[in-house]
Amino acid sequence: MVKVEIIGVEGFPIVEAGDDVASLILEAVRAQGLSIEEGDVIVVSHIIVSRAEGRTVDLRKVRPSKVAENIASFTKKDPRLVEVILRDSRAIRRMGPRLLITETRQGFVCANCGVDKSNVPGEDVVALLPEDPDASARRIKERICSLTGKEVAVIICDTHGRAHRMGEVNVAIGLHGLSAIRDRRGERDLFGYRLRVKQTAIADELASAAELVIGQADEGIPVAIIRGYHYPRSETSTAKDLVRPRERDLFL
Amino acid sequence: MVKVEIIGVEGFPIVEAGDDVASLILEAVRAQGLSIEEGDVIVVSHIIVSRAEGRTVDLRKVRPSKVAENIASFTKKDPRLVEVILRDSRAIRRMGPRLLITETRQGFVCANCGVDKSNVPGEDVVALLPEDPDASARRIKERICSLTGKEVAVIICDTHGRAHRMGEVNVAIGLHGLSAIRDRRGERDLFGYRLRVKQTAIADELASAAELVIGQADEGIPVAIIRGYHYPRSETSTAKDLVRPRERDLFL
Numbered sequence: 001m002v003k004v005e006i007i008g009v010e011g012f013p014i015v016e017a018g019d020d021v022a023s024l025i026l027e028a029v030r031a032q033g034l035s036i037e038e039g040d041v042i043v044v045s046h047i048i049v050s051r052a053e054g055r056t057v058d059l060r061k062v063r064p065s066k067v068a069e070n071i072a073s074f075t076k077k078d079p080r081l082v083e084v085i086l087r088d089s090r091a092i093r094r095m096g097p098r099l100l101i102t103e104t105r106q107g108f109v110c111a112n113c114g115v116d117k118s119n120v121p122g123e124d125v126v127a128l129l130p131e132d133p134d135a136s137a138r139r140i141k142e143r144i145c146s147l148t149g150k151e152v153a154v155i156i157c158d159t160h161g162r163a164h165r166m167g168e169v170n171v172a173i174g175l176h177g178l179s180a181i182r183d184r185r186g187e188r189d190l191f192g193y194r195l196r197v198k199q200t201a202i203a204d205e206l207a208s209a210a211e212l213v214i215g216q217a218d219e220g221i222p223v224a225i226i227r228g229y230h231y232p233r234s235e236t237s238t239a240k241d242l243v244r245p246r247e248r249d250l251f252l
Numbered sequence: 253m254v255k256v257e258i259i260g261v262e263g264f265p266i267v268e269a270g271d272d273v274a275s276l277i278l279e280a281v282r283a284q285g286l287s288i289e290e291g292d293v294i295v296v297s298h299i300i301v302s303r304a305e306g307r308t309v310d311l312r313k314v315r316p317s318k319v320a321e322n323i324a325s326f327t328k329k330d331p332r333l334v335e336v337i338l339r340d341s342r343a344i345r346r347m348g349p350r351l352l353i354t355e356t357r358q359g360f361v362c363a364n365c366g367v368d369k370s371n372v373p374g375e376d377v378v379a380l381l382p383e384d385p386d387a388s389a390r391r392i393k394e395r396i397c398s399l400t401g402k403e404v405a406v407i408i409c410d411t412h413g414r415a416h417r418m419g420e421v422n423v424a425i426g427l428h429g430l431s432a433i434r435d436r437r438g439e440r441d442l443f444g445y446r447l448r449v450k451q452t453a454i455a456d457e458l459a460s461a462a463e464l465v466i467g468q469a470d471e472g473i474p475v476a477i478i479r480g481y482h483y484p485r486s487e488t489s490t491a492k493d494l495v496r497p498r499e500r501d502l503f504l
Contacts, residue, residue: 001284002262002473004464008254014442032253094502101502109416109503118441118450159452163415163503164361166496167433167453169460171417181419182467189370190266190472198370200411200467201419208421209461212256212481215434215452220442221254229464244418250346250353251361251415252504 002228007034008213009223014121017054022143024048025223034225036148041226042140043155043210046173047119048222049136050127057084059124075100081115081126088128089113104129107243108173110160119222130156133174134238141176153177153231156239157207157214163251170211172203172239179203179234180241201242202231254480259286260465261475266373269306274395276300277475286477288400293478294392295407295462298425299371300474301388302379309336311376327352333367333378340380341365356381359495360425362412371474382408385426386490393428405429405483408491409459409466415503422463424455424491431455431486432493453494454483 009028015021021044029036036042050056064072064079068086072079076097086092089102093109102113106129114129130136133156141154156174161167172180184198210224246252261280267273273296281288288294302308316324316331320338324331328349338344341354345361354365358381366381382388385408393406408426413419424432436450462476498504 002260002465004258004461006256006258006461010254096502099502118445119443120445121443159450161503162453162496163501164496165423165453165456165494167451167456167494169453169456184467191371191373193370193372198411199419200463201414201417201421202464202467204417204419204421205460205463205467208457209256209258209464211452211457212454212461212478213254215436215454215457226464242417242419244414244416249415250348250351251413 004209004226004228006209006213007225007227008221009225010221012048012220012222015048015051017052017056019052020143021049021052022140022147025140026144026147028223029225036144036150036152036225037227038150038152039230040150040152041155041178041206041229041231042144042152043157043207043214043224043226044140045214045222046114046129046133046156046158047116047127049130049133049140049156051120053130053136055128055130056120056125057128058122059084059126071095071100084126084128085113085115088115106133106173106240108160110158114158114173129158129173134176134240135174137174138176151177153233155203155207155210157210159211170207170214172207172242174239175203175237177233179232179237180239181237182232203239203242256461256478256480258461258465259477259479260473261477262473264300264472264474267300267303269303269308271304272395273301273304274392274399277392278396278399280475281477288396288402288404288477289479290402290404291482292402292404293407293430293458293481293483294396294404295409295459295466295476295478296392297466297474298366298381298385298408298410299368299379301382301385301392301408303372305382305388307380307382308372308377309380310374311336311378323347323352336378336380337365337367340367358385358425358492360412362410366410366425381410382426386428386492387426389426390428403429405485407455407459407462409462411463422459422466424459424494426491427455427489429485431484431489432491433489434484455491455494
């Protein structure tokens with residue numbers, strides 16, 4: 001039987017700057033009476049990685065630039081928040097009242113450059129995306145492998161809005177140990193027809209699957225284990241493989 | 253423990269026009285020694301629904317119009333295929349060599365209006381999307397409920413390319429029995445902060461999760477059962493709730 005399991009990692013402590021995310025994951029997994037298995041995909045909500053990496057900003061200490069103040073007045077956002085967003089963005093894609101869609105340094109297009117107020121302790125504290133989410137995924141993956149002796153893959157995820165479709169979905173913003181895209185061109189279908197266009201963004205599908213257990217703010221599940229999915233292993237693939245360059249974006 | 257299972261429904265027969273998809277699903281599920289349970293989400297690849305509804309076209313019987321011939325010469329596609337695509341589209345969004353992105357009658361933006369050559373028997377036969385995927389989902393859902401006495405939700409899925417991101421992911425193009433979007437605005441996070449922007453496209457996340465077992469052309473798994481996910485029930489939500497109207501699409 002083909003079966004994939006998505007298991008929520010519960011009982012996670014409040015993550016603080018300097019924490020070792022891999023060890024926290026393993027402790028929480030053990031406390032649930034579980035263990036990491038060979039081939040698991042471990043999907044980690046970016047917010048705990050950002051907090052562990054000290055990627056939080058106290059807005060009371062931010063002095064907005066004139067540019068930020070100008071954009072804040074147009075977007076009706078907190079100028080200090082706009083300042084933090086702009087510092088982390090490589091392009092502004094769209095602005096409007098209560099709306100600021102930017103391109104992150106990694107190339108992801110999302111609201112507020114991924115800067116997040118939720119699940120961050122402190123009245124005026126916001127969390128940025130991890131500095132280099134692929135590097136974060138790699139560190140967590142290597143540490144889990146070395147502590148458990150099991151070969152796993154790690155995905156760091158965030159929820160993004162989308163063109164053409166309403167609502168947000170969880171996507172991969174960093175990864176290590178698996179190929180972001182499964183290239184199925186050349187495979188044959190049920191009737192022997194050779195597939196011509198089929199490159200599945202499996203890292204995004206895994207991130208979305210993980211949110212079926214992560215997406216419960218009140219239950220505090222920041223990590224999911226996906227078990228039973230046979231992913232293509234890779235040492236070189238990163239979440240940048242998921243970025244469609246603007247000049248080649250035919251869906252815009 | 254929070255756990256969601258995704259189970260592939262195997263041993264599916266070749267679906268033909270006039271087949272009762274709900275009964276075929278139940279037979280295949282029983283043959284695997286399983287049964288449908290209360291609260292299951294049943295994700296069905298659109299291709300078997302299209303075939304059951306007779307939504308296939310033999311290209312040898314299609315006479316392309318002048319418009320189709322013109323577009324075919326620009327896109328380097330089969331003029332008969334272009335004719336079929338255009339008949340089903342309500343707008344062309346983008347054209348180029350080997351590329352024709354249209355808006356389906358339901359409002360979905362995707363390549364070739366969802367017209368598919370793979371997993372369709374016959375050299376020159378292509379499959380269109382179901383006429384009304386939400387109505388198809390409703391029929392399948394109601395029939396499964398009446399045959400099993402279990403309350404379930406049904407999603408009909410297709411793989412779509414995306415703006416901003418490489419690769420295709422599975423999304424919901426028809427649904428019944430659940431809310432396409434889980435509105436989490438007003439919920440509180442771990443630290444009591446009230447979420448302001450959070451509308452999760454759970455039907456798309458469920459479709460993507462399902463592809464972790466469906467996405468194996470060679471194994472012929474056209475249906476997945478997702479078990480253990482507590483979705484918001486709805487009698488009125490449809491996949492049209494997932495269509496972002498072009499004039500309000502801030503991610504373009």
